[in-house]
Each structure stands twice: as structure tokens, then as C-alpha cells.
Amino acid sequence: MNYKPIDWVDERLGTAKFTRKSLNKIFPDHWSFMLGEIAMYSFFILLATGVFLTFFFVPSSADTVYHGSYAPMDGHVVSQAYASTLNLSFSVRAGLVMRQMHHWAANVFIAAIVVHLLRVFFTGAFRKPREINWLVGSLLLMMAIFEGFLGYSLPDDLISGTGIRIAYSITLSIPVVGSYLASFLFGGQFPGNTIIPRFYTIHILLIPALMAGLLGAHLAIMWHQKHTQYKGKGKTEKNVVGIAMWPAYAMQAGGFFFLTASVLAALGGLVQINPIWLYGPYIPYKVSYAVQPDWYMGWLDGALRLFPSWEITGFGHMIPTVFFPAVLLPGVTFGLLMAWPWIERIFTKDTAAHNLLDNPRDNPWRTSIGVGVMAFYMVLFFASSTDVLANTFEVSLNFVLWAFRVLVFVIPPVAALVAHKLAVEAGSVQSAGRPRKAMVVSRSKEGEYTTEESDPRPELEFKRHAMHGDIAQSLPEESRLHGEAIEAADDGEDYAFSGSSIAAVLAEEIGERPSGGSGVYEVPRGAPGSGGGMFSPRGPSQSKEVSDSEDEK
Amino acid sequence: MSGSTPELEQELDGESLLKASERRFERAVGVSFALSFLATIGLGVVYWQGGQTQIEGALLFVALGGIGFGIVAWGKYLVPQGPYVQEREELQSTESEREAFVESFERGNKLIQRRSFLAKLLGASVAAFGVITLFPFIRSLGPQPKKMLYVTNWKKGSALVKSDGTKVHSTDLEVGGVLTVFPEGHAGGAISQSILIRPSFEDIVTKPGRDTWGPQGYLAYSKVCTHAGCPVGLYQELTQQLLCPCHQSLFDVMTGANPVFGPAPRPLPQLPLEIDSQGYLRAQAGFDEPIGPGFWERA
Ligand code: HEM
Ligand code: FES
Numbered sequence: 001m002n003y004k005p006i007d008w009v010d011e012r013l014g015t016a017k018f019t020r021k022s023l024n025k026i027f028p029d030h031w032s033f034m035l036g037e038i039a040m041y042s043f044f045i046l047l048a049t050g051v052f053l054t055f056f057f058v059p060s061s062a063d064t065v066y067h068g069s070y071a072p073m074d075g076h077v078v079s080q081a082y083a084s085t086l087n088l089s090f091s092v093r094a095g096l097v098m099r100q101m102h103h104w105a106a107n108v109f110i111a112a113i114v115v116h117l118l119r120v121f122f123t124g125a126f127r128k129p130r131e132i133n134w135l136v137g138s139l140l141l142m143m144a145i146f147e148g149f150l151g152y153s154l155p156d157d158l159i160s161g162t163g164i165r166i167a168y169s170i171t172l173s174i175p176v177v178g179s180y181l182a183s184f185l186f187g188g189q190f191p192g193n194t195i196i197p198r199f200y201t202i203h204i205l206l207i208p209a210l211m212a213g214l215l216g217a218h219l220a221i222m223w224h225q226k227h228t229q230y231k232g233k234g235k236t237e238k239n240v241v242g243i244a245m246w247p248a249y250a251m252q253a254g255g256f257f258f259l260t261a262s263v264l265a266a267l268g269g270l271v272q273i274n275p276i277w278l279y280g281p282y283i284p285y286k287v288s289y290a291v292q293p294d295w296y297m298g299w300l301d302g303a304l305r306l307f308p309s310w311e312i313t314g315f316g317h318m319i320p321t322v323f324f325p326a327v328l329l330p331g332v333t334f335g336l337l338m339a340w341p342w343i344e345r346i347f348t349k350d351t352a353a354h355n356l357l358d359n360p361r362d363n364p365w366r367t368s369i370g371v372g373v374m375a376f377y378m379v380l381f382f383a384s385s386t387d388v389l390a391n392t393f394e395v396s397l398n399f400v401l402w403a404f405r406v407l408v409f410v411i412p413p414v415a416a417l418v419a420h421k422l423a424v425e426a427g428s429v430q431s432a433g434r435p436r437k438a439m440v441v442s443r444s445k446e447g448e449y450t451t452e453e454s455d456p457r458p459e460l461e462f463k464r465h466a467m468h469g470d471i472a473q474s475l476p477e478e479s480r481l482h483g484e485a486i487e488a489a490d491d492g493e494d495y496a497f498s499g500s501s502i503a504a505v506l507a508e509e510i511g512e513r514p515s516g517g518s519g520v521y522e523v524p525r526g527a528p529g530s531g532g533g534m535f536s537p538r539g540p541s542q543s544k545e546v547s548d549s550e551d552e553k
Numbered sequence: 554m555s556g557s558t559p560e561l562e563q564e565l566d567g568e569s570l571l572k573a574s575e576r577r578f579e580r581a582v583g584v585s586f587a588l589s590f591l592a593t594i595g596l597g598v599v600y601w602q603g604g605q606t607q608i609e610g611a612l613l614f615v616a617l618g619g620i621g622f623g624i625v626a627w628g629k630y631l632v633p634q635g636p637y638v639q640e641r642e643e644l645q646s647t648e649s650e651r652e653a654f655v656e657s658f659e660r661g662n663k664l665i666q667r668r669s670f671l672a673k674l675l676g677a678s679v680a681a682f683g684v685i686t687l688f689p690f691i692r693s694l695g696p697q698p699k700k701m702l703y704v705t706n707w708k709k710g711s712a713l714v715k716s717d718g719t720k721v722h723s724t725d726l727e728v729g730g731v732l733t734v735f736p737e738g739h740a741g742g743a744i745s746q747s748i749l750i751r752p753s754f755e756d757i758v759t760k761p762g763r764d765t766w767g768p769q770g771y772l773a774y775s776k777v778c779t780h781a782g783c784p785v786g787l788y789q790e791l792t793q794q795l796l797c798p799c800h801q802s803l804f805d806v807m808t809g810a811n812p813v814f815g816p817a818p819r820p821l822p823q824l825p826l827e828i829d830s831q832g833y834l835r836a837q838a839g840f841d842e843p844i845g846p847g848f849w850e851r852a
Contacts, residue, residue: 026639093604097613100606129644162783165743166799169782169846172702179702179848184694189701190782191743226641240639248635251628258621262614269610284743285716285733285776287786289798304781304816305800311818311847320847321818322781355641387801397801398814 023246028229032123035116037253041260042109043215049102049268050204056092058084059200061156061193070277078281081156081196085276101268106148108264110296113141121340121370123357125228127350131341133225136218138338143211145296150203152274152294156196161282163293165190166304173320174327191284230357237355292384302383303329306405364423372416379408578630582623589619702848705775706745707824707839711736713749713773721749723769723832729753731788733776736836744844746776746784747824749834750806752793760809766825771834774810774821777845778802785821795821818847 010016027033060080066073068083069090078086088095117137120126126134149167153160168190171182187194226240235241243249267273279288293301303325312319336343344366345351360367382389383404390397440452592615599608646654665672713721713734721734732749735742750772757767766772774795778785783799788806794813795804802815810821822844825837843851 024639026635026637029634029636093600094609096606097609162799165783166781169780172846172848175849177849179698179850182848183696183698183701184691187695189744194695225644226639234636234638238641240641241636243635244633244637248628248632251624251632255621255624255626255628258617259625260621262616262618262621265613265617266610269607269613283741285741285746285784285786287784287798289787301800307816309780309802309812309816309818313852316852317849318847318851319849321816322846326781353644387798401801401815 023244025223025245025249026240026242027245027249028227028240028242029249030230032119033227034256035112035119037256038260039109039112039116040215040219041257042105042112042264043211044257045105045261045264046102046109047208047212049098049105050208052098053088053102054204056084056088056095057081057154057200059154059197061191061196073277076281079156079196081154082276082281085155085157089277097265097269099268100271100273101264103152103273104267104271105264106151107273107294107296108260108267110141110144110148113137113144114296117141118370118374122360122367123228123230124354124363124366125357126341127344127354128341129225129353130221130228133218133221134341135338136214136221138334140211140214140218142334143207143214147203147207147211148294148296150199150207153199154196154203155274155276156282157276158279158282158286158288159293160276161191161284162287163297164195165284169320170322170326173323175317175319175323226355228355228357231359235356237353240355289387292388295381298384299377299380300326300330302380302386302404305386305401306380306383306408361423361426364420364427367423368416368420371419372412375415376408376412379404379411383408575631578626582627582631585619585623585626587619589616589623592616592619698850702845702851703843705840705844706736706739706742707747707836708736709836709838711836711839712829713737713747713826713834713836714740716740721834723771723828723834726751726771728770729790733784733786734773734834744777747773748776748785748788748795749773750788750795752806753790754793754807756807758808760823763809763823763825765827766823766837768826768828771826771828772806773824773826773836774804774806775824775840775844776821778817779812779819779821779846780815780817782846 006016058080062080063077064080064083066076066078066083066086068074068087070086073086085099088099090096120134120137149163153164153167168182168186171185172178174181183189185195185198186192187198227242229235229241232241243252280286292298304322307321307325309321310324311321347365358366386397386400386404389395390400441449442452443449592612596609596612596616599605599612714737715721716733716735718737718740720737721732726732726749728751730751734747734749736745739745751770752772755770757770757772759767774785776784776786778797778799780797780800780802783797785795785797785802785804787796787798788794789796793806795806795810796802797804797815797817800816802817803813804810804817804821805813809823812818812820822840822842824840827835827837829835
């Protein structure tokens with residue numbers, strides 16, 4: 001076939017050589033690997049909808065008289081930021097969908113990052129050699145939280161204005177430099193009129209640019225190191241088993257972007273979020289009742305409520321009370337988060353590189369610590385609605401507050417203990433998590449009955465074979481066997497290949513010897529175990545480059 | 554190494570076997586794309602007609618979802634899924650590669666070190682440039698805090714005004730009433746905002762030295778919460794308490810706005826009041842302490 005554009009580019013950049021390798025790159029396939037993708041796609045949606053918003057949003061706290069299609073506000077003196085957000089919502093075509101999509105995408109974005117982080121944590125994917133990406137990911141989470149806060153501060157409505165006021169007080173509380181920082185950030189004393197334009201620049205330029213750079217690094221490192229995979233038949237520390245980049249993975253990932261976008265569009269069109277016209281414009285001496293920030297700020301709000309009224313004074317200085325829950329706590333949180341790979345190493349003394357993921361039950365200690373920490377932040381999160389809870393259940397605020405102050409210390413260790421117990425127990429059950437085998441009873445011509453174990457999911461496999469027309473070539477997807485472990489006895493059939501034999505058999509089938517490097521093989525199932533050593537990356541057999549002969553075909 | 558790549562694409566054989574299921578997926582993918590196409594047309598029409606948020610959302614959902622579902626299904630059920638195996642290349646370089654790197658690096662290093670004086674001079678000028686140019690940037694951002702956090706617009710004799718700027722007369726408030734007040738000329742100010750209360754009980758406990766601060770049963774406190782600065786906006790007449798809605802601090806009006814519940818660490822500063830000859834409320838003086846949340850320099 002004649003691909004003009006490909007020739008054109010290749011003659012100038014020589015792209016065909018290395019992009020071909022990328023096309024054949026193998027990606028392990030598992031639902032939990034899509035969490036990061038959801039985050040990334042939400043980020044793209046944020047960029048797209050955000051750019052739309054910039055065309056209409058006016059980042060200014062200067063007063064203006066609102067005249068627009070939202071009648072209840074007509075004639076009110078409000079800031080230009082607030083007025084332009086009303087216009088976006090009511091007068092710009094598709095404006096409200098875009099605004100609400102933007103806000104929903106922000107919430108989904110951060111939720112996806114957090115769940116993705118939990119996946120990485122509980123499966124031990126942060127271990128060597130992936131510590132750098134753990135750091136990059138943590139930075140991305142921090143920035144996302146800042147970015148979200150800055151974003152919902154922009155419309156200058158009553159709730160966001162109150163949030164900014166609290167942010168000012170938190171900045172002020174930082175020892176030694178707090179009052180300078182606050183004055184520099186706000187261009188003087190609160191509220192001033194520089195804060196909205198400044199937040200705007202940071203929100204639409206500074207942080208998105210940094211995040212785009214970090215995201216690029218995150219992906220490039222992942223690409224270079226190759227993705228981790230769960231343990232399973234044929235999977236080893238030295239290989240990647242999965243689907244090919246082109247076209248299967250590319251299609252699934254690309255399609256998934258559209259699916260994410262469609263869900264966000266449905267939310268943006270059908271589920272109201274941040275109806276700033278109901279909150280009213282920010283007026284510094286007004287405040288609304290039952291103020292609640294976006295969900296990802298909940299833990300901080302909860303901490304602010306629970307932390308006692310301690311304020312430290314001495315030597316002519318003061319450490320204000322909000323410093324502890326609102327500066328120290330997040331500082332320690334993200335500090336420990338980023339240090340975790342090294343903290344864990346102190347205890348495990350494990351300096352080996354890992355490409356096979358842990359099942360959470362394989363590592364009860366890590367799992368229980370993770371669950372305990374999660375429980376801690378969940379309690380803080382729920383503490384951000386002490387007032388709502390008190391009203392709903394008609395108990396005194398005092399009771400709710402003290403209940404939470406106790407729970408925040410009690411629930412995490414209890415949750416950790418339970419998680420530890422569960423993990424240990426699940427780990428001791430041999431068959432946990434393995435696909436069950438069906439027992440097939442067959443009757444012979446002579447009328448004799450025999451019972452046989454069948455494949456875990458024969459139907460599914462059949463479909464897969466059918467798809468690429470080779471019934472003998474597929475691996476059962478989710479079996480929990482170690483690549484290396486020879487578990488023939490256990491399975492009662494010929495799954496006994498160790499990693500090496502796959503390649504050997506494969507070599508027979510395609511009539512070539514597999515080499516090291518990034519060779520891609522289709523895996524035959526149920527190959528009889530034989531041979532060895534070919535998966536060791538620098539074995540003698542690899543000197544021969546198979547690709548050469550192939551290219552010549 | 555370029556890596557070996559046996560054909561991923563395979564000729565489909567056993568055609569009869571896969572025809573049926575494949576057709577089903579083909580049909581589903583086709584329907585999905587067609588739905589998307591129709592929804593997009595619909596979106597255009599709605600938009601042309603002036604737009605409607607919910608319908609736009611629903612149509613966008615179908616338009617994007619149709620494309621998404623179609624491609625995913627296509628990529629999952631109509632394309633070979635392997636699983637394929639690829640070997641991982643050794644991530645780290647070999648010993649000799651690393652040595653070669655160090656060697657090259659050192660060679661360059663030596664060339665620079667030969668003129669170490671120049672290198673130091675360069676370092677000094679770059680560092681100086683960095684530090685000095687940083688200053689104007691930071692300093693331009695805002696004024697030094699100086700006395701900013703200690704003062705408000707309340708002065709000796711400032712008349713109390715409402716948010717619309719009109720002066721507050723001693724007959725304006727019913728017993729049990731509250732009003733947000735500002736110093737004259739600064740109505741609506743975020744820092745000077747104060748709350749004027751006329752408690753319905755007599756047993757006010759005044760703090761030492763504040764005997765004259767509450768004429769005719771009027772009391773005024775800074776409205777900025779000492780916790781994180783929210784306006785302490787809710788007055789509960791029955792308990793004579795001010796509630797901050799942000800984190801539920803409670804201040805007891807009768808004992809000088811002492812915090813009695815929640816995270817607020819200090820009482821709300823009290824504004825000394827007087828009533829002038831025409832019956833208007835005025836401040837005897839400004840606040841005698843910084844208002845609002847704490848900061849490092851505050852003793
Ligand atoms: C990267 C992650 C981002 C997050 C988490 C985020 C979050 C938010 C949030 C929560 C809002 C409040 C929306 C509302 O009114 O309800 C907002 C507003 C806004 N964002 Fe973003 N955003 C991001 C990126 C961007 C980008 C890249 C741009 C532009 C290039 C942008 C432009 C805007 C504008 C103009 C507004 C104010 C308009 C309005 O409030 O309606 N955002 N953002
Ligand atoms: S700001 Fe008033 S209680 Fe936190």
C-alpha cells in the first residue's frame with residue numbers, strides 16, 4: 001500500500017522505525033488500570049470546557065449592574081466575575097452545559113486520581129522502579145486540589161467568597177512568613193480586588209501548564225518502564241502479557257475517552273452543580289448556612305471543625321489554631337504520601353524491582369495501613385457535615401462534635417485491624433480469587449460416566465479464539481497462577497509451562513526463535529512444559545534478531 | 554534492538570464459527586455510531602433553536618457515548634485480543650554503559666574545571682541575577698503587612714452605619730435585635746464589619762475596664778470570627794449566643810463574646826460604644842486588639 005503522508009514524515013523524521021515498535025507495544029488489560037485513564041480524560045475535558053469558559057468569563061471583582069436573563073438578579077450590583085458567570089449560565093448558548101461539565105469534570109477528575117492512587121498503593125505498584133511516578137502522581141493530586149479550589153473561587157459567589165476568606169486566614173496562620181504571604185497573594189488585605197484576576201491566571205495558565213507537563217512525564221515514564229501486571233498464568237516479572245497497542249488498546253482507550261466525556265456531558269446537562277444564582281454574590285458580611293465545599297476539600301473542612309481551639313503564644317509570637325488542621329495536617333499528609341515508597345522499604349528491606357502487582361491480601365500490613373489511613377480521612381470528610389448531621393438526627397452539635405473527635409481516633413485502628421484480619425484470612429484460602437472449574441460429566445459409548453474438570457470460562461474463551469481464528473492460542477484471563485510457579489498438580493492439567501516454555505512453543509508455531517527485547521508473541525494455551533531460559537533477558541539465544549528476517553518478507 | 558514482531562494480524566479462518574457472533578457485534582457497533590450521528594444532528598438543531606441545557610446534555614451523552622461505545626466494542630470484540638506476551642527490556646544500563654557515561658561526563662567536567670575561576674564567577678553572577686530579580690517580583694505582589702492586621706476603620710467617634718450607609722440611632726433596635734454595622738464611610742467593609750446587639754437580658758457580665766462600653770444595653774463586637782475569619786452571622790436570642798456557620802463556633806454575648814463551643818480560640822473583640830447628644834451610636838475608640846484570626850506577629 002502506498003501511504004504518502006507516512007513517507008513524507010518518515011523521510012524527514014525517520015518515524016517509522018520507532019513508531020512501529022510502539023504500535024506493537026503490549027498493555028496488560030485490567031479494569032483497575034482504567035482509573036488513571038478516567039483521570040486523564042477528565043483532565044482533557046477540563047481543558048476543553050475550560051477554554052470555552054474563558055471566552056465568556058470576566059475575571060474582575062469590579063462592580064457592575066447585572067442586566068440579563070436571570071430575572072431575580074436583574075438590577076443588582078454584583079462583581080463582573082459573578083455577572084459573567086450568570087451570563088454564562090443563562091445567556092450563552094450551551095454555556096450552562098459547559099460550565100456544569102467543567103465543574104463535574106473537576107470533581108470526577110480528583111475522585112479518579114484518588115481511586116487511582118489507592119489502586120497503586122494497595123497493589124504495591126509504587127515499588128521500585130516506579131517511585132518517580134509515585135512522586136509525580138502525588139504532585140498531580142496536590143495541584144488538582146489547588147486547581148479545583150481556585151476554580152470554584154472564580155465566580156465570586158457567596159460560598160466561594162467565604163472559602164477564599166478561610167484560605168486567607170489559613171495563609172495568615174503560617175508561622176514567620178504568614179502575614180507576608182497573605183499580603184503578597186492577595187495584594188494587600190482581604191478581600192482587595194486583585195484576588196479574582198490572580199486566581200484566574202493561576203487557574204487557567206500556571207497550574208494547568210504545570211499539570212500538563214507532569215502528566216506528560218507521568219505517561220512517558222509509564223510507557224518507558226512498561227505497565228505492571230497482576231500475577232497470573234504466564235505472567236512473570238520479565239514479561240508483559242496483554243493486548244496490543246494497535247489497534248486493540250488504542251481503540252479501547254480512545255473509545256473510553258468518549259465514554260468518559262459522554263458521562264460528564266450527561267452530568268453537566270442533567271445534574272445541577274454549583275447554582276451560584278441561588279447562593280447570591282459574595283458580600284463579605286453575609287454568610288450562608290450549611291456551607292459545604294467541593295468534596296475534595298471536605299477532609300480539611302472536617303479537620304478545621306474537629307481540631308480544638310488551641311492557640312500557642314509565647315515569645316511575642318503566635319501559632320494560630322488553624323495552622324494545625326489546615327497547614328500542618330495537609331503538609332504531613334502529602335509528606336508521608338510522597339515518602340511512602342521509602343517508608344515501606346525501611347520495614348520490608350525490599351530493594352528489588354517489581355513488575356508483578358501484589359494482591360492486597362498478599363500484603364496484610366500494607367493493606368491494613370492503607371485502610372486505616374483511608375478511614376481517618378473518611379472520618380474527617382464526614383466531620384465536615386457536623387451541623388447537617390446534628391440537624392438531621394436532632395442531636396446536639398456538642399454530641400456530634402465530640403463523637404467525631406473520638407471516632408477520628410477509634411475508627412482508623414479498628415478499620416486497620418479488620419483489614420489485616422481479612423487480608424490474612426483471604427490469603428490463607430487457597431482458592432480465593434481463582435476462577436472455579438466446572439466439573440463436566442460425560443458418558444462414553446459403553447455407558448460409562450467420567451468426571452472431568454473443564455476450563456474456567458469455556459464460553460468466553462471460545463469467543464476469543466473465534467475472534468482471531470486460532471482456537472489454540474489464548475490464556476485464561478484471570479487465573480492467579482504465578483508465571484513461574486508450576487502448578488500442574490494443583491490444576492490437574494497441562495498448564496505446567498513455566499514462563500520459558502511459552503516462548504519455546506511459540507517459536508515452533510511461527511517457525512522462528514524468539515529473541516529478547518520487545519518481541520511480541522501470541523501465547524499458546526496449554527503448551528506442554530519444556531525447555532527453559534529464554535525469558536532471561538540476556539540469554540545467549542537473543543543475539544539473533546528475528547526482526548531482520550521478518551522485515552525482509 | 555528493534556525487537557521482533559511476528560504478525561499480529563491473522564487471517565481469519567474457521568469463518569463459519571465466528572460469523573454469527575461477529576455479526577452481532579458489528580451490528581451493535583453500527584447502531585451505536587448511527588445513534589451518535591443522529592444525536593449530533595439533534596444537537597445541532599437544538600443549538601440552532603437557541604439551546605436547552607437538559608436536552609443538550611442528553612444529546613451530548615448519546616453523541617459522545619455512541620462513538621465511545623462503538624469504538625470500545627469494536628476494539629474489544631472485533632479485533633484480536635491476544636493475550637500477547639512481550640518481554641521487558643532490562644531497564645538499567647549495563648556496568649560498562651554506565652562507566653562509559655561517567656567517562657564522557659568527567660571528560661567534559663575536566664574541561665570546565667580547567668577554568669575553575671571563570672566557572673565560579675559564572676555561578677556567582679547567575680545566582681545574583683536569580684536572587685535579585687526574584688525580589689522585585691515578590692515585592693511587587695503586595696504591600697508589606699506592617700500595621701495592616703492591627704487596625705480597622707473604626708476610630709474615636711466613628712458613627713455606626715448600616716450596610717446601606719445610614720446612621721444607627723439608639724431607637725433603631727428592638728430589645729433582642731441584632732444589626733451588622735460599619736464605621737461611617739466604610740459601609741460593607743470586610744474588616745470593620747461588626748455586630749450590634751441589644752440583648753434582652755440584664756445580667757451582662759462586663760469585662761474589667763469595659764463598664765462604659767455598652768450604653769443603654771447596646772453591645773458591639775467584631776463580626777469576624779477569631780477562628781478562620783467567617784462572618785459570625787447567626788444570633789440565637791434564646792441563648793444569647795452568636796454562631797459562626799463555618800465551623801460552628803459559639804460566642805456568649807453576655808460574657809464578652811467568649812467562645813464557649815467549637816474551634817474559635819479567642820473572644821470576639823468588643824467595640825466600645827457611646828451615644829451622642831442626638832441619640833446616634835458612635836465608637837468611643839477603635840478595637841483595642843487585632844480582629845479576626847491569629848497570625849505570627851500577634852502576641
Ligand atoms: C486542570 C484542572 C481544572 C480544574 C480541577 C478546574 C476546576 C474548576 C472549577 C471547580 C470551577 C468552578 C466552576 C463553576 O463555576 O461551577 C472552574 C471555573 C473555571 N475554570 Fe477551571 N478547572 C481546571 C482547568 C481549567 C482550564 C485549563 C481552564 C482554561 C483554560 C479553566 C477555566 C475556567 C474558568 C474560565 C472558570 C470560571 C468560569 C465559571 O466559573 O463559570 N479551568 N474550574
Ligand atoms: S471561621 Fe468561625 S468557626 Fe471557623
